[in-house]
Amino acid sequence: MSDAAAWWRDAVIYEIYVRSFADSNGDGIGDLPGITSRLPHLRDLGVDAVWLTPFYRSPQKDHGYDVSDYRDVDPLFGSLSDADDLVRTAHDLGLRVIVDLVPNHTSDQHEWFRAALAAGPGSPERDRYLFRDGVDGKPPNNWESVFGGPAWTQVPGGSEGEGQFYLHLFDSSQPDLNWRNPEVPAMFEEVLRFWLDRGVDGFRVDVAHGLFKEEGLRDQVEHEPHVGTPGSRQMVERVLNDEPMWDQPEVHDVYRSWHRILDEAGPERMAVAEAWTQTPESMARFVRPDELDQAFNFAWLLAPWSASEFARVITETIAAVEPVGASPTWVLSNHDVVRHPTRYGGGAQGLARARAATLAMLALPGSSYLYQGEELGLEEVDVAPEDRQDPTWLRQKDSPDAEKGRDGCRVPIPWSGDEPPFGFGPGAGQPWIPQPADWAPLTVDAQDDDADSTLGFYRRALAARREHAVVAGDTVELLDQGKDTLAFRRGPLTVLLNCGTSPVPLPPGEVLVSSGPVTDRLPPDTSVWLR
Template structure:
């Protein structure tokens, strides 16, 4: 049995925890809200349905704002709700200044914003600047105009290679599978080439994602000016910030050179945590590389956006979705005159093992300290397998793009136990944190979706080789006994929910001691009361080299995660503030507690 003790401690009385050198100096009292905020991601089509059509909407979100306020989050991030053909769940935007009728109206958005602010909850909206929908007025104008026109110059149109231009301009592949180029017919009034008799093939256009998502050309001043105006449109409405989609992909290398690598939603494979040569910079293989990503030119864009946000009161924020490694490269996105947060995907993709977790935490804090920025922690979102399932896989370091029913299945109980422990570890760290809707309920990935209900373009473009992201996007369960688990008034849901959702429903957990929901509430309340987000981190020396335990001190709280197979014995009389699972405590006058496997506790520092 592992004990927290020093060389002078006895077996019956473990010594107080001793902490080592400070790793993170922290920003003090975090005057800007985003430095230590807990932000909750709402995926609108799956959060709550207000009109009964089976698809979540903005009135549905408004109806559940009390849930978010009671949970204790500081802000909500809304995934795209703009006008869109919905070829990629709204990440194919046709109009950046309007709400898609599927989700409601601009008036509905205004009401949501007002009601959120009335509850002290800030609102961050998604911005998709790398590409538009092929139904966007600009792209339709580009097809209608001839080669070399100003309309086509807003996008990446190029002549093909080969004698007749029959080959794509380069060998890039789409993140969703297949070529990253689509050819259109020649001249004005172009349309995608079908091979029909009489067609005259013309230029090709670039799409790093689906063919319905043409990439914009960010070397074009008109594109830059348009998006600054889009920012102002939503800032004038009162939004508190923007999550920027594919923030590392807007600028491509000059000349669009060939590249023999591959791209995916989550790059690479998990590092072998036993490898003594594992990177000390926290890299996990999560970075997107290649000439289409992390080009230096993106930083001038964000400097200009920073200046736009600075015109407005209230510490408006920009957060980068940038799959970039090493962490020193990611930190460049949050320099003082650029963005304010950048998702730490290296942390998300780190294996459930003590040494790699310590490495990525320390490397993250060092890299961000260099530029005076907070670290932005995250474990789940709408693009990855939920961590309650990911951590239940036989290899908890795997990062599949979805899980099929015929794949090896996660251990649901083990995954949830580890997920709760991982979340409590994350929320104890200094900086900001993001939660993905439903994780406060402990929702697992839906791994048995029929192929005929799937909508993710990654499933179709890979000819079914990848399950895709639908499994983490299933509508939430609000009421255990209601049709559709209370997702909407009719019981309809755009994706089917698994039967297991009944036991995860919000009403089945609210007020139930030890439930995942109540554990999240307790953690968020304690995090706020102890000011952990704006705190400091020092490793507990007793476990600086442990293969089983991650332990650190943040202000007056010790965070200890037991990733091993044996319980960890705590000093007698220690005060447990929050625990991710049951802690075994004896009945003596000065009680002694044991932290079981895959459990995290917050302790009052001695």
């Protein structure tokens, strides 16, 4: 749908990390009934839609991004009827529902991969994946996994017990599919229709740039390797690296076919790409009018605390999507990156900067994506090594350079009470990742009636967005208010964000909303909307 009035063009979409939002049965892991019971919180917050991370059948090696059955709910999270109830309840509350789709790879427990292992080299079953013979017992090429280490794993077989290798650009439990095999696109078209028929409003496409690999699977020309958490790369890198495993031209035919399926299901259905690309032109191809509707823009998230950097991101983001008529997206946190209060320094200053950056972001044209718990001011948690479960940590933990992984932003959120699990679920004791003992002041209940709390601020900011920003037009004019102040005008709105260390004078105008107290001067680490 390319209609300029489409709901997603200016929506606020709230990411729910299913394992960590709300637990209905006391097993310490979030689930679909738990989410359904907490949807009124999101209605009252003022968001337009929810995006759910994968809840399909899965061995949970990568917490659901390793799917063994795309058309069923993992019993850990509930049942298909629970999914139907969630969608129905969300719609009754005025919320849309976007579900995660994982088309680059399956779980190694998917029936297709089990059949491929049983069938052997050269079989139709193996052709659904990327199996190749090794070279002198070594992998077929030099590609690295995003999670660290080789992107190839060898399976048993042959006279000496050493068989072919299969490609996995992520964990070894996530074999990459062969999208040149017609069975693969046919299967995913059935999956799309299955969930559209159940009422979902859209899809977030995981690793949208990764489905096709350069056909010969040649070696990558060596450059500084990217190894680490997905989300630590820029959406538009502007450094042309040799990447035969990413962003191949054939992928766009897939999204044209998906666009037609979404249109057949109704004009209100959408898809948003997680697509890491190297140029603005490449990113824009994913959101052409006959392909996907949006692509995540991580440049705002990755920018340092700098007025000039924020201004550059605004200019370049709008310029990238304008030629194809797409709406920009903005995001500050998600389940793959360090929470933004911590990135901005932590403590009171980190939280002040996080609120200020959020308010400035919400004034921009396009969609804003929020991550669960940011409305409570949650910081990154330093999860103890023995409690970490992220495969990015597990694959590298014996290395002196091992990254901590992504568990610190995935700790279950606190709802009520004075001690863990803080109302996350019934009963006592810690959930699947332990919560900090000092989170009592951050619970939803503790902040609910406090207008000065971060929760109160988010409610005011989202209400102001609906009333003032959504109707302010799509033109953004950057203003010069000094090197440490981001300032822009959008229709009748003037927005200032003070990234410096001294207060700056406010221009004339009525204060509509601010991230902290203001007078006739804007304090450091604070933003304001004026009319």
